[in-house]
Amino acid sequence: MGRMIDVPSDRGSRPGPASTGELNGVLKSRREFLARGMAVAGGAAATGSALAAPLEIPPAAREMGRPIPEAMYGMPSKFEAHVARRRTDVLKNRQNWSDWSMTPLQHQPGIITPNGLVFERHHAGTPDIDPKTHRLAIHGMVRQPLQFTVDDLMRYPSVSRFHFHECSGNGLTDWLKPASVTVQQTHGLLSGVLWTGVPLSTLMEEAGIDPRGTWVLLEGADGAGHTRSVPMEKVLDDSLIAYAMNGEALRPENGYPVRAVIPGWEGNVSVKWLRRIKVGDQPWHFRSETARYTDPMPEGKWRQFSMVMECKSVITSPSGGQQLKGRGFHEVTGLAWSGVGKIRAVDVSFDGGRNWREAVVEGPVMDKSLTRFKIGWNWDGAPAVLMSRAVDSTGYVQPSVEDVKKSRAIMGFVQHHNAIQPWSVNEKGEVRNAIGQA
């Protein structure tokens, strides 16, 4: 199902430009579409010609469906099985415990990512933690060290907030030339979630912060004991201890039973499986904030504590690996977000950035949340290069890679890639990653 012809990687083959198998896959489904299209859409076209054969009564209308089981967690249709998180197919790790899997943004309408598709990044795999035995401790420079059970945390007045969640390494592999085929691979370390939990400020207040306490350590209960230092101002501003996402308990891979949510900041400061919060008067400089998650800068330097995810957008349909279903109308749509506020506007270019048109930004438009944009496009069959550019509520305009290159070193593990993503469309309607080429 989709407005585009299937993405080859959705069928499980390794994406890569035009290997024979993949090409066959595309052509096959294209033939299928054409055949089906003749029967259904063809007749409805402006020609007004009569259908060759009338529509038949579909089999589902002639039999009983599945009965309602006594209890069951509902799953997507079996016909949607290709919509799945996928590991990176560019930077393959030699083990899959400290690894990541990505959200299929090309299949996500709206701004909420279903829980089974929220991206993962762990450093020692997914633990299965019993909420009955889990404890969260707050200590260090506080008046009274405290421990909480998960039930304790759930008794506090709760808040629910929509926020985007993005890994600092989103876009890691695609700066100067295309490495990824699909938007899942270029931008899939991104998800939109309605988090529910307790404002961290409530708990910090209860423990009583020493006025000299300016930094907070967050530590996970997983095998990596993942740890980050976060400034107290951010902790007290809008950070949460979350126990639910999108209307149900956190999924194990997203931090069950409790995690930190640090809105608008790089994903890995929102420490999962949170077991400990310690207040200090300076950052700790863990491996995860020195040797990793720092940005290469000119002259061999590294930018540290770069935690805000800056304003960014990407067109999710049409996007890499897809193929337009013919000339004529296409709704071009994508996601925009900013770690420093709301999305004010999104512009779309169809000619590689020469001319731009303002897209419709669909509400709700929320602080540090995924925001959907849409714009109609009549494809005339000529090659085109599509790209989107977001502006946030501070007036910051999403940069191009050229803009970013002026201040940062684009080499190796480049983080915080918020530059414009171009997609090229050829005469056949095939959409390709055009990073570095437009």
Place this chain on the structure above:
Amino acid sequence: MPSAKLRLLAASTLAALVSWGCAGTGGGMAAKSSTGIPLGTSGPHAVQPLPDKPRFGQPISENELLAWNIDIRAPDGQGLPAGRGTVAEGKKLYDAKCLACHGEDAKGGSVYGTMVGGVGSFVKGPRVLTPGSMYPYAPILFDYIRRAMPMDRPQSLSANDVYGLSAYLLHLNGLIPADATLDANSITRVMMPNRNGFLVDDRPDTNAARCMTNCK
């Protein structure tokens, strides 16, 4: 009804402004932490007023948290435990517990790339990231090995083991001699090549214009 909601929003914005002085005012990433880290801006958050301040935390003592309290503040080594280990002891442990994944002499193995070398690789690239080339402070190595390694049995090593393993890896990186012993004091004094390699976040660092026609 809407007015009550508005009042709640206004009250929480005001509270945020009064207590943190930086929230809700816009102005890009101008808001900075007391230590100069860009914080971003924050919209108003509706938070229920807590007239009765429910308190559900159970008091706990630092003593009860001893086994969990494993973080090390890397610049001054605060939190480093008593104990000591030599390069030779570290090599023995390494060969038994780490080599399978990290390879002979930590030069890269079945699971992970090299943990030696890379000093001087950052200017021209490709940048080779190892504890030797990347860590600004040696206690980071202790903190990380103790909490996360060996990956198949984290938090199984004694303080002496971790000092020895840190010593071995630092020696392989040419940063301490073959006969060195490390403890809380000496590991903090190891001079790391990337000590001054970091800049604090100074974004926004781009200034793109919102050009609409004939932009290229």
